[in-house]
Amino acid sequence: MAYRKTPAEISRLEAARERLIGCATEVVAEVGWAQASVTAVADAAGIAAGSVYQHFPSKAALAVEVFRRAAGREVEMLGKVLGGAGDAVERLAHGVEVFTRRALENRGLAYALLAAPAEPAVGAERLAFRLRYRALFAEVVREGMAAGLLPRQNPEITAAALTGAIGEVLVHPLGAPEELATEQLVADLTATALRCAGAPTA
Amino acid sequence: MAYRKTPAEISRLEAARERLIGCATEVVAEVGWAQASVTAVADAAGIAAGSVYQHFPSKAALAVEVFRRAAGREVEMLGKVLGGAGDAVERLAHGVEVFTRRALENRGLAYALLAAPAEPAVGAERLAFRLRYRALFAEVVREGMAAGLLPRQNPEITAAALTGAIGEVLVHPLGAPEELATEQLVADLTATALRCAGAPTA
DNA sequence: GTCTATACCTAGATAGAC
DNA sequence: GTCTATCTAGGTATAGAC
Numbered sequence: 001m002a003y004r005k006t007p008a009e010i011s012r013l014e015a016a017r018e019r020l021i022g023c024a025t026e027v028v029a030e031v032g033w034a035q036a037s038v039t040a041v042a043d044a045a046g047i048a049a050g051s052v053y054q055h056f057p058s059k060a061a062l063a064v065e066v067f068r069r070a071a072g073r074e075v076e077m078l079g080k081v082l083g084g085a086g087d088a089v090e091r092l093a094h095g096v097e098v099f100t101r102r103a104l105e106n107r108g109l110a111y112a113l114l115a116a117p118a119e120p121a122v123g124a125e126r127l128a129f130r131l132r133y134r135a136l137f138a139e140v141v142r143e144g145m146a147a148g149l150l151p152r153q154n155p156e157i158t159a160a161a162l163t164g165a166i167g168e169v170l171v172h173p174l175g176a177p178e179e180l181a182t183e184q185l186v187a188d189l190t191a192t193a194l195r196c197a198g199a200p201t202a
Numbered sequence: 203m204a205y206r207k208t209p210a211e212i213s214r215l216e217a218a219r220e221r222l223i224g225c226a227t228e229v230v231a232e233v234g235w236a237q238a239s240v241t242a243v244a245d246a247a248g249i250a251a252g253s254v255y256q257h258f259p260s261k262a263a264l265a266v267e268v269f270r271r272a273a274g275r276e277v278e279m280l281g282k283v284l285g286g287a288g289d290a291v292e293r294l295a296h297g298v299e300v301f302t303r304r305a306l307e308n309r310g311l312a313y314a315l316l317a318a319p320a321e322p323a324v325g326a327e328r329l330a331f332r333l334r335y336r337a338l339f340a341e342v343v344r345e346g347m348a349a350g351l352l353p354r355q356n357p358e359i360t361a362a363a364l365t366g367a368i369g370e371v372l373v374h375p376l377g378a379p380e381e382l383a384t385e386q387l388v389a390d391l392t393a394t395a396l397r398c399a400g401a402p403t404a
Numbered sequence: 405g406t407c408t409a410t411a412c413c414t415a416g417a418t419a420g421a422c
Numbered sequence: 423g424t425c426t427a428t429c430t431a432g433g434t435a436t437a438g439a440c
Contacts (some may be wrong), residue, residue: 013423034322037415048425050418059416117325120236127374151403154390160374161367161394168366169359172329188356192363196398201353215405239433250407252436261434 017055020045024066029108033063033118060121067122071113071129074102075136082136088144089199095140096166096193100186103170115171134159141197151198158197165196219257222247226268231310235265235320262323269324273315273331276304277338284338290346291401297342298368298395302388305372317373336361343399353400360399367398 023045027036038059042049056062081095103110112118118126137159144150169189195201225247229238240261244251258264283297305312314320320328339361346352371391397403 016423038417039415049416050426051424053417054423117319117322120319123319130370130374151397153393153397157371157387157390157394160371161391161398164366164368164370165363165398166366168332168369169362172332172362185359188359189363191355192359192398195353195355195400196363196367196394198397198403201400240435241433251434252408253406255435256405 013055020047020052020055020062021065021069024062025070025109028063028066028112029106032112032116033122034116036063060119063119063122064125067113067118067125067129070109071125074099074113075129075132077102078133079136082140087149088140088147089149089194089197092137092140092144092197092199093190093194095136096162096190097186099166100170100189101182104182104185111171114167130163133163137162144197144199149199153198161196162193166193215257222249222254222257222264223267223271226264227272227311230265230268230314231308234314234318235324236318238265262321265321265324266327269315269320269327269331272311273327276301276315277331277334279304280335281338284342289351290342290349291351291396291399294339294342294346294399294401295392295396297338298364298392299388301368302372302391303384306384306387313373316369332365335365339364346399346401351401355400363398364395368395 020041024036024041027041027044031040038052039049041062042052052059052062056065078095078099081098082091084091084094086094103114113126113129134156138155141150141153141155141158145152145155166189169185169192191201222243226238226243229243229246233242240254241251243264244254254261254264258267280297280301283300284293286293286296288296305316315328315331336358340357343352343355343357343360347354347357368391371387371394393403
C-alpha cells in the first residue's frame with residue numbers, strides 16, 4: 001500500500017480541482033456570489049455537493065480561489081500593458097482600453113470581480129486586488145510626472161480615482177453590448193481617464 | 203373602544219419606528235450590514251427581536267429604510283451644493299469637498315453606504331442612489347460645458363467616473379483620520395476630480 | 405403592544421455506504 | 423474517492439402569554 005500518491009493520482013486530483021474552480025467561476029459569472037451555493041457549483045461540475053469538500057476545506061476557500069484566479073489574470077494583463085511599450089500616457093490609455101474591452105467581453109465575471117455582493121472573505125480579497133490596481137496605475141502616473149507628460153499631483157490619489165472611475169463606469173453599462181456602443185464607451189472612458197491624470201486633451 | 207388610533211398613539215408608534223431606524227443605522231455604521239442581525243438591532247434599541255416586526259414587515263424592509271434615509275441625506279446635501287452659488291467648476295469643487303468631509307466624519311456609515319457587503323435589496327438601492335449621484339454630477343458637467351468652462355466630453359461618463367473615483371478614494375483611506383491628512387486628502391481629491399472633468403488646473 | 409419561546413428555513417458541512 | 427443522506431448552526435419570522 002503506497003504511503004505516497006503516485007504522479008498519476010496527483011495529476012488527476014489536480015485536474016478535478018481545476019475543473020471545479022473553472023465551473024465555479026462560470027457559475028459565479030452567471031448568477032453572482034450570493035447564488036453560487038455549494039450545491040449549484042457541484043451540479044455545474046457534475047459532482048455531488050459533498051465531494052466539493054474533497055478539494056476545498058470550505059466554501060469560502062473555494063470562493064477566494066475563484067476570485068484570485070480570475071482577478072489575478074486581469075491584474076497581470078493590466079500590468080503587462082502598463083509596463084509595456086510607449087510613453088506613460090500612451091500606456092495608460094492602452095491599459096484602460098484593454099481593461100474595458102476585457103470587462104465588456106465577460107460582463108458577468110467583471111461584475112462579480114468588481115462589485116457583486118459577496119461574502120466577507122471575497123470582499124477582503126477584492127480590497128487587496130484594488131490596491132494592486134492602484135499600485136499599477138500609481139507607477140504609470142509617477143513615470144508620467146517624471147517624464148514631464150503629466151502635471152504635479154498625488155499619484156496615489158489619482159491611481160485610486162482611476163481604479164474607482166473605471167470600475168463604476170464599467171459596472172453599470174446600461175445599454176446593450178453592441179459593437180458601436182462599446183467603441184464609443186472605450187473612447188469616452190479613455191478620454192476621461194487621461195483627463196483624470198492630467199494628460200493634455202488629444 | 204376606538205376604531206381609530208388617537209393622535210398620541212400614532213405619534214408614539216412613529217417615534218418608536220424612528221428610534222428603531224436610528225439605532226439600526228448606528229449598528230450598521232459600526233458593524234456593517236452582514237453583522238446587523240435583527241437581534242443585534244433590537245438589542246441596540248432596547249426591545250425584543252420579535253417587536254421589530256411591529257414596525258417593519260421584514261428585515262430587508264428595515265435595512266432598505268435605513269439605507270434610504272442615510273443615503274438620501276447625502277444626495278440631498280450634494281444636490282444643494284452642486285445647485286448652489288458660483289460657476290459650475292466652483293460648485294463641483296465645493297461638492298467634492300463637502301462630500302469628502304461628511305464621509306470622513308462618519309466613516310462607518312459612509313463605508314456602509316458606499317461599499318460594505320449587503321443583502322441584495324440594499325445592493326439594489328445602492329445602485330439606484332449611485333445613479334442619482336451620477337445625475338447630479340452630469341448636470342454640473344453639462345453646465346460647465348455650456349458655459350465654456352469645461353471641454354467637450356460625455357457628461358454621463360464623466361459623472362460616473364466622478365462617482366466611482368470619489369467613492370474609491372474615500373472607502374480606503376489608509377491613514378489615520380488626523381486633521382492634516384484630511385485637509386490634504388480633500389485638496390488632492392478635489393484637484394483630481396476637477397482634472398477628471400477637464401477643468402483648468404488651478 | 406411588548407416579551408419569551410420557538411418554529412422553520414436555508415445553506416454549509418459531515419458520516420458512512422459503495 | 424465519490425455519492426446519498428443527514429446533521430447542524432444561524433438567523434428570520436411567528437405564536438401565544440402577560
